[in-house]
Amino acid sequence: xxxxxxxxPPGFPTENPKGDTPPTPQNGEPSAQKPPPPPLxxxxxxxxxxxxxxxxxxxxxxxxxxLLGVTHKFCPNxxxxxxxxxxxxxxxxxxxxxxxxxxxGADKQCGNCGTPNAAKAEFCTQCGSPxxxxxxxxLRSEQVAGAEGFAADSKAxxxxxxxxQKSGLPSEPPPAPKxxxxxxxGGGAAAAALVTVISLFFMTRTVDVRVESHSWTKTVKxxxxxxxxxxxxxxxKPFDAYGVTQRREVRSYNKVADGETCTTARVDRxxxxxxxxxxxxxxxxxxxxxxxxxxxxxxxxxxxxxxxxRGGLSDTPVWPAVNxxxxxxxxxxxxxxxxxxxxLHLVEVKKADKKHTCNYDEAKxxxxxxxxxxxxxxxxxxxxxxxxxx
Numbered sequence: 108x109x110x111x112x113x114x115x116p117p118g119f120p121t122e123n124p125k126g127d128t129p130p131t132p133q134n135g136e137p138s139a140q141k142p143p144p145p146p147l148x149x150x151x152x153x154x155x156x157x158x159x160x161x162x163x164x165x166x167x168x169x170x171x172x173x174l175l176g177v178t179h180k181f182c183p184n185x186x187x188x189x190x191x192x193x194x195x196x197x198x199x200x201x202x203x204x205x206x207x208x209x210x211x212g213a214d215k216q217c218g219n220c221g222t223p224n225a226a227k228a229e230f231c232t233q234c235g236s237p238x239x240x241x242x243x244x245x246l247r248s249e250q251v252a253g254a255e256g257f258a259a260d261s262k263a264x265x266x267x268x269x270x271x272q273k274s275g276l277p278s279e280p281p282p283a284p285k286x287x288x289x290x291x292x293g294g295g296a297a298a299a300a301l302v303t304v305i306s307l308f309f310m311t312r313t314v315d316v317r318v319e320s321h322s323w324t325k326t327v328k329x330x331x332x333x334x335x336x337x338x339x340x341x342x343x344k345p346f347d348a349y350g351v352t353q354r355r356e357v358r359s360y361n362k363v364a365d366g367e368t369c370t371t372a373r374v375d376r377x378x379x380x381x382x383x384x385x386x387x388x389x390x391x392x393x394x395x396x397x398x399x400x401x402x403x404x405x406x407x408x409x410x411x412x413x414x415x416x417r418g419g420l421s422d423t424p425v426w427p428a429v430n431x432x433x434x435x436x437x438x439x440x441x442x443x444x445x446x447x448x449x450x451l452h453l454v455e456v457k458k459a460d461k462k463h464t465c466n467y468d469e470a471k472x473x474x475x476x477x478x479x480x481x482x483x484x485x486x487x488x489x490x491x492x493x494x495x496x497x
Contacts, residue, residue, distance in 0.1 A: 195260040
């Protein structure tokens with residue numbers, strides 16, 4: 108028995124139910140996905156199209172000027188092909204808008220005769236050569252309007268722009284403001300001074316030193332449990348705080364949009380047209396966020412004092428006696444850690460006013476007798492490198 112026809116609601120996908128192929132719309136045309144928008148220029152939050160206009164060019168053979176980049180692919184006076192390297196931006200008064208211009212990409216330069224052709228062209232309109240491997244024409248550098256609008260453009264400017272692009276130099280290097288000249292000089296001098304200081308810090312000289320004496324110190328840190336005056340935001344106030352007072356203070360700042368800073372740019376599209384873009388960057392202002400700040404007393408352990416014992420090479424290093432009232436009462440104390448130092452006191456043999464101190468472990472400290480002469484590296488800016496003692 109033949110299969111009976113299946114009736115599905117309009118638009119129901121009858122094939123590939125797993126979704127490997129998107130369903131065909133009811134009008135029979137394949138669904139088209141919009142290309143993603145181009146990335147925004149660095150530091151720009153919003154771009155607004157301000158129209159598409161024709162570039163201008165001057166014929167280099169008959170000197171006809173201000174021909175239209177899209178309309179006049181060939182000079183209407185002598186028939187010469189458009190010179191894409193001579194395209195320049197018109198003034199705002201001379202700009203001719205393109206309303207329904209289809210943009211297919213930057214022109215392709217025929218490798219045989221040099222004639223520019225539309226991006227979708229397969230063969231050169233001038234000599235018939237295939238354009239499969241043809242390169243796209245070079246684009247003018249973007250122009251951003253200054254405080255007084257766009258600067259005047261010309262064929263000569265276009266030539267200079269392309270020459271600078273090939274050399275890798277910026278097309279329009281901004282001149283250094285005269286008012287900042289001394290800032291640049293001062294900044295350069297400060298950088299040079301910093302490099303010099305860093306270099307001197309790492310540069311050393313080897314000197315003879317004599318061991319003047321030995322000293323040792325043993326330290327016991329003492330902590331005390333006492334009322335401490337502290338503060339914090341009230342939502343993080345410790346549970347055992349007392350004597351609390353509150354004050355409304357700025358806790359942080361929120362950045363809030365506060366208008367825009369906008370500029371206008373002209374962007375060469377490579378087919379004889381250019382587009383104007385209004386590029387805007389959001390301005391922000393800091394708005395304070397207030398909260399309650401609490402000031403209070405709280406009983407805490409904190410560093411209070413040191414108990415030390417000292418001596419020289421002939422003295423036996425011993426820890427100091429620790430006589431404290433222990434416990435958890437207010438005013439009670441406890442040890443907060445112990446440390447020891449064994450120091451050699453050195454003096455340069457040739458410069459008695461140059462003295463240095465070096466801290467070593469006890470074994471090395473004892474192995475070097477008083478009055479012994481050693482060599483050590485000393486930084487030019489001062490300070491001995493103790494690990495170089497020989």
